[in-house]
Amino acid sequence: MYKYIIRRILVFIPMLFALTVIVFTLAQLAPGDALTGQSLADPNVDPEVYEQQREALGLNDPLPVQYWHWVSSAAQGDFGDSLVFNGRTVMDLIEARFANTLYLGLFSLFITIIVSIPIGIYSARRPYSLLDYGATGFGFLGLAIPNFFFGLIAIYFLSIQLGWFPAQGTLSSPGAAGFGSFLDRLHHMVLPGITLGLAGTATYMRYMRSEVLDVLGSDYIRTARAKGMTENSVLYKHTLRNALIPIITLMGFEIGVLLSGAVITEQVFQYPGLGTLFISSVTNRDFPVVMAIALILGVLILIGNLLADIFYSIVDPRIRYD
Amino acid sequence: MTQNPLLDVEGLKTYFYLEDNQVAKAVDGVDFYINPGETLAIVGESGSGKSITSLSIMQLINKPGKIIDGTITLEEENLLKKTGKQMSKIRGNDIAMIFQEPMTALNPVYTIGNQIMETIRKHKNVSKKEAQERAIELLRVVGFPRAEEIINEYPHQLSGGMRQRAMIAMAISCEPKLLIADEPSTALDVTIQAQILDLLAEMKERLDMAILLITHDLGVVAEYADRVLVMYGGQIVEETAVEQIFENTKHPYTTGLLDSLPSLEKDMKRLGAIKGTVPPAHSFPKGCRFSSRCPHVMERCLESNPDLNEVESNHKVRCYLYN
Numbered sequence: 001m002y003k004y005i006i007r008r009i010l011v012f013i014p015m016l017f018a019l020t021v022i023v024f025t026l027a028q029l030a031p032g033d034a035l036t037g038q039s040l041a042d043p044n045v046d047p048e049v050y051e052q053q054r055e056a057l058g059l060n061d062p063l064p065v066q067y068w069h070w071v072s073s074a075a076q077g078d079f080g081d082s083l084v085f086n087g088r089t090v091m092d093l094i095e096a097r098f099a100n101t102l103y104l105g106l107f108s109l110f111i112t113i114i115v116s117i118p119i120g121i122y123s124a125r126r127p128y129s130l131l132d133y134g135a136t137g138f139g140f141l142g143l144a145i146p147n148f149f150f151g152l153i154a155i156y157f158l159s160i161q162l163g164w165f166p167a168q169g170t171l172s173s174p175g176a177a178g179f180g181s182f183l184d185r186l187h188h189m190v191l192p193g194i195t196l197g198l199a200g201t202a203t204y205m206r207y208m209r210s211e212v213l214d215v216l217g218s219d220y221i222r223t224a225r226a227k228g229m230t231e232n233s234v235l236y237k238h239t240l241r242n243a244l245i246p247i248i249t250l251m252g253f254e255i256g257v258l259l260s261g262a263v264i265t266e267q268v269f270q271y272p273g274l275g276t277l278f279i280s281s282v283t284n285r286d287f288p289v290v291m292a293i294a295l296i297l298g299v300l301i302l303i304g305n306l307l308a309d310i311f312y313s314i315v316d317p318r319i320r321y322d
Numbered sequence: 323m324t325q326n327p328l329l330d331v332e333g334l335k336t337y338f339y340l341e342d343n344q345v346a347k348a349v350d351g352v353d354f355y356i357n358p359g360e361t362l363a364i365v366g367e368s369g370s371g372k373s374i375t376s377l378s379i380m381q382l383i384n385k386p387g388k389i390i391d392g393t394i395t396l397e398e399e400n401l402l403k404k405t406g407k408q409m410s411k412i413r414g415n416d417i418a419m420i421f422q423e424p425m426t427a428l429n430p431v432y433t434i435g436n437q438i439m440e441t442i443r444k445h446k447n448v449s450k451k452e453a454q455e456r457a458i459e460l461l462r463v464v465g466f467p468r469a470e471e472i473i474n475e476y477p478h479q480l481s482g483g484m485r486q487r488a489m490i491a492m493a494i495s496c497e498p499k500l501l502i503a504d505e506p507s508t509a510l511d512v513t514i515q516a517q518i519l520d521l522l523a524e525m526k527e528r529l530d531m532a533i534l535l536i537t538h539d540l541g542v543v544a545e546y547a548d549r550v551l552v553m554y555g556g557q558i559v560e561e562t563a564v565e566q567i568f569e570n571t572k573h574p575y576t577t578g579l580l581d582s583l584p585s586l587e588k589d590m591k592r593l594g595a596i597k598g599t600v601p602p603a604h605s606f607p608k609g610c611r612f613s614s615r616c617p618h619v620m621e622r623c624l625e626s627n628p629d630l631n632e633v634e635s636n637h638k639v640r641c642y643l644y645n
């Protein structure tokens with residue numbers, strides 16, 4: 001098993017390298033740089049000044065040199081200074097928001113799982129029942145309704161009309177600490193969490209349903225019944241673990257979907273996470289911030305996949321030994 | 323025959339309700355019995371209803387299948403009257419079963435030991451440790467020299483033959499009175515097949531259990547069975563002692579099966595002597611179900627299906643040639 005995990009981590013390294021190259025190249029391919037917009041905005045400033053600034057920022061260096069500068073300092077957690085927020089480092093901007101996005105992602109994944117897995121199991125045990133059809137319909141509705149629209153509906157009813165949940169932000173009184181502030185954070189996370197979480201529910205539910213159905217029809221389930229196992233043991237011991245194996249793989253894939261959904265959801269709820277920062281930085285051409293966030297999201301996806309693979313090897317002994 | 327049979331099946335019908343209102347009569351009025359300690363073989367081509375008969379005894383028929391009629395009596399008790407919970411106490415304890423595909427019959431994510439111990443602990447009131455000792459003992463009995471290690475191994479680490487041994491260990495773990503073996507050796511290498519069947523025979527002697535051996539290999543029947551049922555189209559067409567089936571073959575279908583056996587004296591061209599294939603279970607011919615393939619077909623065979631009659635003592639045949 002350790003061999004497998006080590007091998008898997010070794011694959012992680014070239015992928016990380018490829019990721020940095022892609023992020024860097026994409027940033028270069030984007031038209032203009034941090035100073036392009038400003039020269040148009042203010043025709044009174046001598047273009048010479050911008051040229052000097054470019055030189056000073058290293059924007060005129062050959063690309064490989066620029067890449068090396070960026071990557072080597074990024075490796076030490078230094079993404080440079082923001083071009084827009086004067087005097088603040090990129091790391092400083094990102095730090096607080098990173099945690100917010102991570103919490104939102106985990107919370108919505110939690111919601112996805114506690115909703116979809118039980119419904120998927122139930123649908124598989126009673127295929128073509130009323131609840132099965134209902135869940136399928138509900139799931140496709142969830143797939144069809146865009147995330148931001150669902151978010152707006154949730155804000156309108158649950159926040160504005162009923163006033164149950166705050167519609168934006170992460171905290172009502174900044175600076176509060178302790179358990180109260182934890183609950184406050186959770187309270188703020190409910191609407192964006194549900195919005196983001198329900199988006200993934202349909203996929204997981206359909207997967208779970210078909211996996212459980214598949215496993216229930218397998219030979220080893222017949223064996224378990226033939227040796228007198230009760231339905232509970234058949235379902236929770238023999239079926240569930242096998243059915244979850246592909247779900248873990250799915251989770252690895254879906255992390256990217258989750259994070260891109262987070263970017264939009266955060267925007268709808270004005271939730272101060274990486275997503276909102278990312279969008280404002282793109283608009284402001286704050287390239288160091290854009291590159292840093294793209295890299296971090298990419299790394300999160302890679303780590304998610306790595307964790308999924310490791311978890312997979314724990315659940316499925318066939319992966320562990322070879 | 324003075325003793326009471328261990329298992330008595332009467333008028334068993336198991337139908338599958340297919341789409342567009344078709345009904346597949348997979349098992350259609352089957353009667354037989356098994357005496358304690360005896361080996362009864364069921365033979366017949368693919369699709370003749372052997373597996374569905376055995377799964378009906380275990381009540382492991384899944385939708386769209388249903389046992390619609392009959393009684394299945396184990397030691398004076400009608401199993402079809404039992405609740406699901408009562409049946410789960412009988413399965414694995416009084417009647418155990420092993421299957422054709424050892425590669426897929428064990429759960430891939432649990433160790434061999436776990437799966438054997440779970441059976442023991444389900445039916446016997448023993449501690450985890452006792453169950454483990456018993457599992458090791460059983461694995462040794464079925465021929466694993468390093469049984470202490472095997473209990474910690476996963477199915478994919480074993481070969482097909484070894485998995486089938488492990489299945490047998492699991493099946494006999496609660497000393498069942500009846501072991502149903504549905505083509506236990508068909509999926510294995512020829513060299514391993516005999517080992518597995520010999521092991522079953524040895525376990526039968528050791529535990530004094532009865533075996534219902536399902537096979538389509540008459541060679542296996544000759545070597546391991548006491549009595550034999552020949553099934554065709556969901557019904558029994560011939561039933562007798564093993565020697566009779568070879569020396570005093572009656573039903574044309576049985577003759578066909580025997581002719582398709584490879585043998586040294588016969589010309590190899592005669593292999594596969596029965597022409598045509600088994601008709602699907604939802605559209606049997608109107609009269610005798612074998613009439614569409616029978617070399618001796620007569621007019622009355624096309625009109626009605628003959629009954630299973632005892633034409634000689636302990637020799638039953640379903641054929642108009644004999645009455």
Ligand SMILES: Nc1ncnc2c1ncn2[C@@H]1O[C@H](COP(=O)(O)OP(=O)(O)OP(=O)(O)O)[C@@H](O)[C@H]1O
Pocket residue numbers: 338340346347348349366367368369370371372373374375385386387538602603604
């Ligand atoms: N799940 C099912 N749905 C519909 N029909 C079925 C189903 N299972 C079995 N049958 C019907 O029952 C008939 C008998 O099947 P069975 O599995 O008992 O055959 P068998 O004698 O065991 O054959 P084999 O040698 O291939 O194992 C089949 O021909 C098929 O028509």
Ligand SMILES: [Mg+2]
Pocket residue numbers: 372373374504
């Ligand atoms: Mg079969």
